[in-house]
Amino acid sequence: MRSQGAELTTRTLAPIVLGLIVLGAWQLAVTVGGVDDYMLPSPASIIGQFVEFAPSMLSAGIVTGTNALVGLVVGSMLGILIAMLAAAVRLTDWMLAPIVAALAVIPIVALAPVLNTMFGSDSQFGRQVIAGLASFVPVFINTLRGLRQTLPVHRDLMTVYAANPGQVMRTVTLPTATPFVFTGIRIASSLAVISALVAEYFGGPRGGLGGLISTSAASSAYPRAWAYVLVSIVLGLIFYLVALGAERVAVRRRG
Template sequence: MQTTRVIAPIVVGVVVLGAWQLAVTFGGVSDYLLPSPAAILGQVADFGDSMISAGIITGTNALVGLVLGSVFGILLALLAAATRLIDHMAAPIVAALAVIPIVALAPVLNTMFGADSQVGRQIIASLAVFVPVFINTLRGLRQTLPVHRDLMTSYAATPRQVMTTVTLPTALPFVFTGIRIGSSLAVISALVAEYFGGPRGGLGGLISTSAASSAYPRAWAYVLVSIIIGLAFYLVTLAAERVAVRRRL
């Protein structure tokens, strides 16, 4: 079963790439519309150094956003679960953050923090991560059964002991679900923020520059690096979730 789960996606990927290459080579699809996988991999080989440096910049922005957004999302969810007033106050704020358009916010923050600063992009990534982490964590904190709380009360447990012994372990899978969703959003939001101004060293800026100069295979190569970073973030958070849940059990 484990072998099938690994081999099946690889087979699907090979089939898709093969069909893609055949469609471009023999199907008359123009490189202007869709470069072939061979052309994209050729650009990766030719511009590997710049792609690595750009990937480090984008990955750093996404990582900072993931950490900050997760920390603030979890902390606010803890406060909202403990205090009804904070819960009511946080609800409209989170709803507003959820619908902020990144394409409109990115130029504003890039202008505010300067043309050479990555802070605006990190803030955008943090906001994108904050919402799913807060919502999932708050939902997880409310999953504790009343009978479990009553049992802890009968043992004269303090609120802190109830939180650490019952509430947080129950909420743990929900917390990591939010972080796992946020990991992908962090990379996407960092890319979009880089696309709309600011320092040009990140993947988003280089995708924009390559597309503007009609270097479409190179632009797709930068997209490929972005996909790899996004998958790496997702797999790391997934592994962390499995380790944490296994320890809880």
């Protein structure tokens, strides 16, 4: 038990210590090395801007986070449902394979202006669609793979017990696929934030992190732009950690 506690402490402290070393080296390189702010602002300048514009950064984080969350939830639900359909009907899988492959390579920088124009300059819907598309692909692929992990002997056993397809899906197939589903959601959680952030660069209503990063950089307020980037990183970490926690809870219950 003591060794496990020491290992947990080491695993927790190691990235913190490394982060502090990197920040110290960064600050030293800027102050002593004379790196210009427009090239690389110092951590102290970024933290100062973060504190000064905290209300604006919080509201921008809420806007981007809401778009990412809507896209993640809707995209994940569609990915799971359509994967279940593809697993049950082989023809559906054959039809969807090229579509999913095409969705995986759609460039956000090309799609965002089109959707912003379609749904109007005051609508966040286009950004939510982009986050949903980015979330759909990994959830669909991982769920479909998980649904195919059920051993034939388990299906045969359920057939012996006269279980109908719905019962087989509920009691055997879905529990087996659960880790794969949450792996897809964990991947999608980061992609949803990144996609929503990038989509905010290309028109639409202002107020999100992506738009404010662009505005700050355009006005040469580089420390402020980096502070908004810091908020984006924190937002992405929150999404990832929540998805990771949900995955661990689901796997623990399954076990």
